Amino acid sequence: MTKLSAIPSILPSTTQEKVANSKVLVVGAGGIGCEVLKNLALSGFQDIEIIDLDTIDVSNLNRQFLFRKEHVGKPKAVVARESILSYNPDINIKAYHDSVTSQDYGVNFFKRFNIILNALDNRAARSHVNRMCLAANVPLIESGTSGYSGQVELIKKGETQCYECTLKLPQKTFPGCTIRNTPSEPVHCIVWAKHLFNQLFGEDDPDQDVSPDTEDPEAKAENEHSSTESGNIKRLSTRQWSQDIDYEPAQLFTKFFHDDIKYLLTMENLWKTRKAPVPLSWEQAASHRGDAEAENNVQAIDMRIWSLSKCASVFSDTVSQLKTELKGKSFLVWDKDDKPAMDFVTAAANIRSYIFSIEQKSRFATKSIAGNIIPAIATANAMIAGLVVLHAFRVLAEEIEKCPTIFLRPKSRHSKFILAADKDLVKPNPNCYVCRANPTVHVFLNVNTMLVKEFESEVLKSYLNMVAPDVVLAGKDSIVISSEEGETEINNDKKLSEIGIVDGSILKVDDFLQNYELTITITQYEKSKPEDPSFKVVGNPEEMKAKESTNGKENGQKEAEKEESDDDLMIVDEDDNVKSDDPQEGSSSKKRKLNPVEDDICLIDV
């Protein structure tokens, strides 16, 4: 029996019928997904499917209200289904505890739906669903939040831009010389401390060198030191040297916080317009007395700013703990939830901040910066989910012209939001490497150093978001990378040039799972600086510049700042289409491979 009574009577009767008879897929049952599912169930949708790969974590409970304490550890999709049935037992609802990128969900699976609603938190899954919906020609409503910001966007093949029509700028990174030579903000010291962790205990990454950067152009004019030296230490690997001294904390401290800083001071150009750092000896730090008061205040330990002597003792203790953890392993992986790893970064970052006269941060604040944590705001999720379902009504009523992209922006601190809408639907980008006919891209890389397996994992999968690519070298018609296991593994460790991929090569890449074909033109490129990316992907080489977004907050926030209204919510038209700081990355400006900072940002309870 169709429960039309649940359908908002404000809708025209034809739309009410369509709502009751349509089949909807919700992808993701997290913060937005739970709200969307509740809205669907309460507004008359009768046939819903949910897919989510994750299980319920205790940190989800404050905002993902379909879940309770007793559900922790259970699959989100399954529990969400049960909770929705408790609202309305007549709904036909099916749950999949699985990744939407799995081969089990091909184009025919997507074709079964009238509309698909994304409530995801990462770029790879979003891109995949985007391609599946284009291939299946099913409208997709894409949404995301990031703190108090959010966005809802309709994607309809041929009529609107797709998720990949605009270049998503990679997460903000910092120039290597700022991190290594001239930090000026706490985040620079925190990134340096994470790099230090990796140099001492993590996977080797030459881009994460922590020693003074002698190639810094600003310093070079006066600095005649050989680039084979760093500080007073010959540039043998930091890891090797640390192992040679058995991770003796005082010696490590002396190198990183005294000798390297002394060396930096010899780069005089750097300090002409900046406050110079002050080298800190192990003895000075360990016996530092000036900040004992900060230690004794009553705040929760994580909220306190640690004294310098506490930082020194935590540095020493965690170096010893991490050294023990490393035994028998080739490297450790930094994790903000791993206590010694997080304590180490807090201590090292704060010691460096002290040396550079930069504000020190509590462990709590350091964790949030180091883990790129943006708080998840239940209200923002709820507002965005409401807009998702309103858009769904309009799509089903075939009024897609009434579905411009809508942005949620914080008006000011705390409770005030504004909603800003684009004036019109944004048309597809004719150069989009996904939704245009016969898409092409140019990839700049070094064919003499990049391995076939790196090209597959970093360029095709991680950057271009393919799932199961098959690559044919044009002219030779042989498969050089196959999605079939065992077919081309023999090529994995070869350089691209060794299998005939050279400057000017054209590759035909086919991802059967995404029904997506892409032509790639290879151009030989060599890094000129160590921090340069190892490859670049460009739609049109003449337009190598990424579409610079003015910071997303400007979308609606500027409008709002002009207004003096006490309303908690304002709705304004959007004057331009400039996109944002990408709330669609949700909590997670998902890094592309080139980004040294965190991959997915985790949400924290607020």
Ligand SMILES: Nc1ncnc2c1ncn2[C@@H]1O[C@H](COP(=O)(O)OP(=O)(O)OP(=O)(O)O)[C@@H](O)[C@H]1O
């Ligand atoms: N490939 C995928 N297939 C299916 N579901 C996915 C996929 N990728 C992400 N998701 C789901 O999308 C949801 C996004 O929700 P949300 O942004 O609230 O994240 P969360 O993981 O619930 O929260 P937190 O990050 O704070 O732990 C998550 O439940 C996640 O499991």
Ligand SMILES: [Zn+2]
């Ligand atoms: Zn597109």
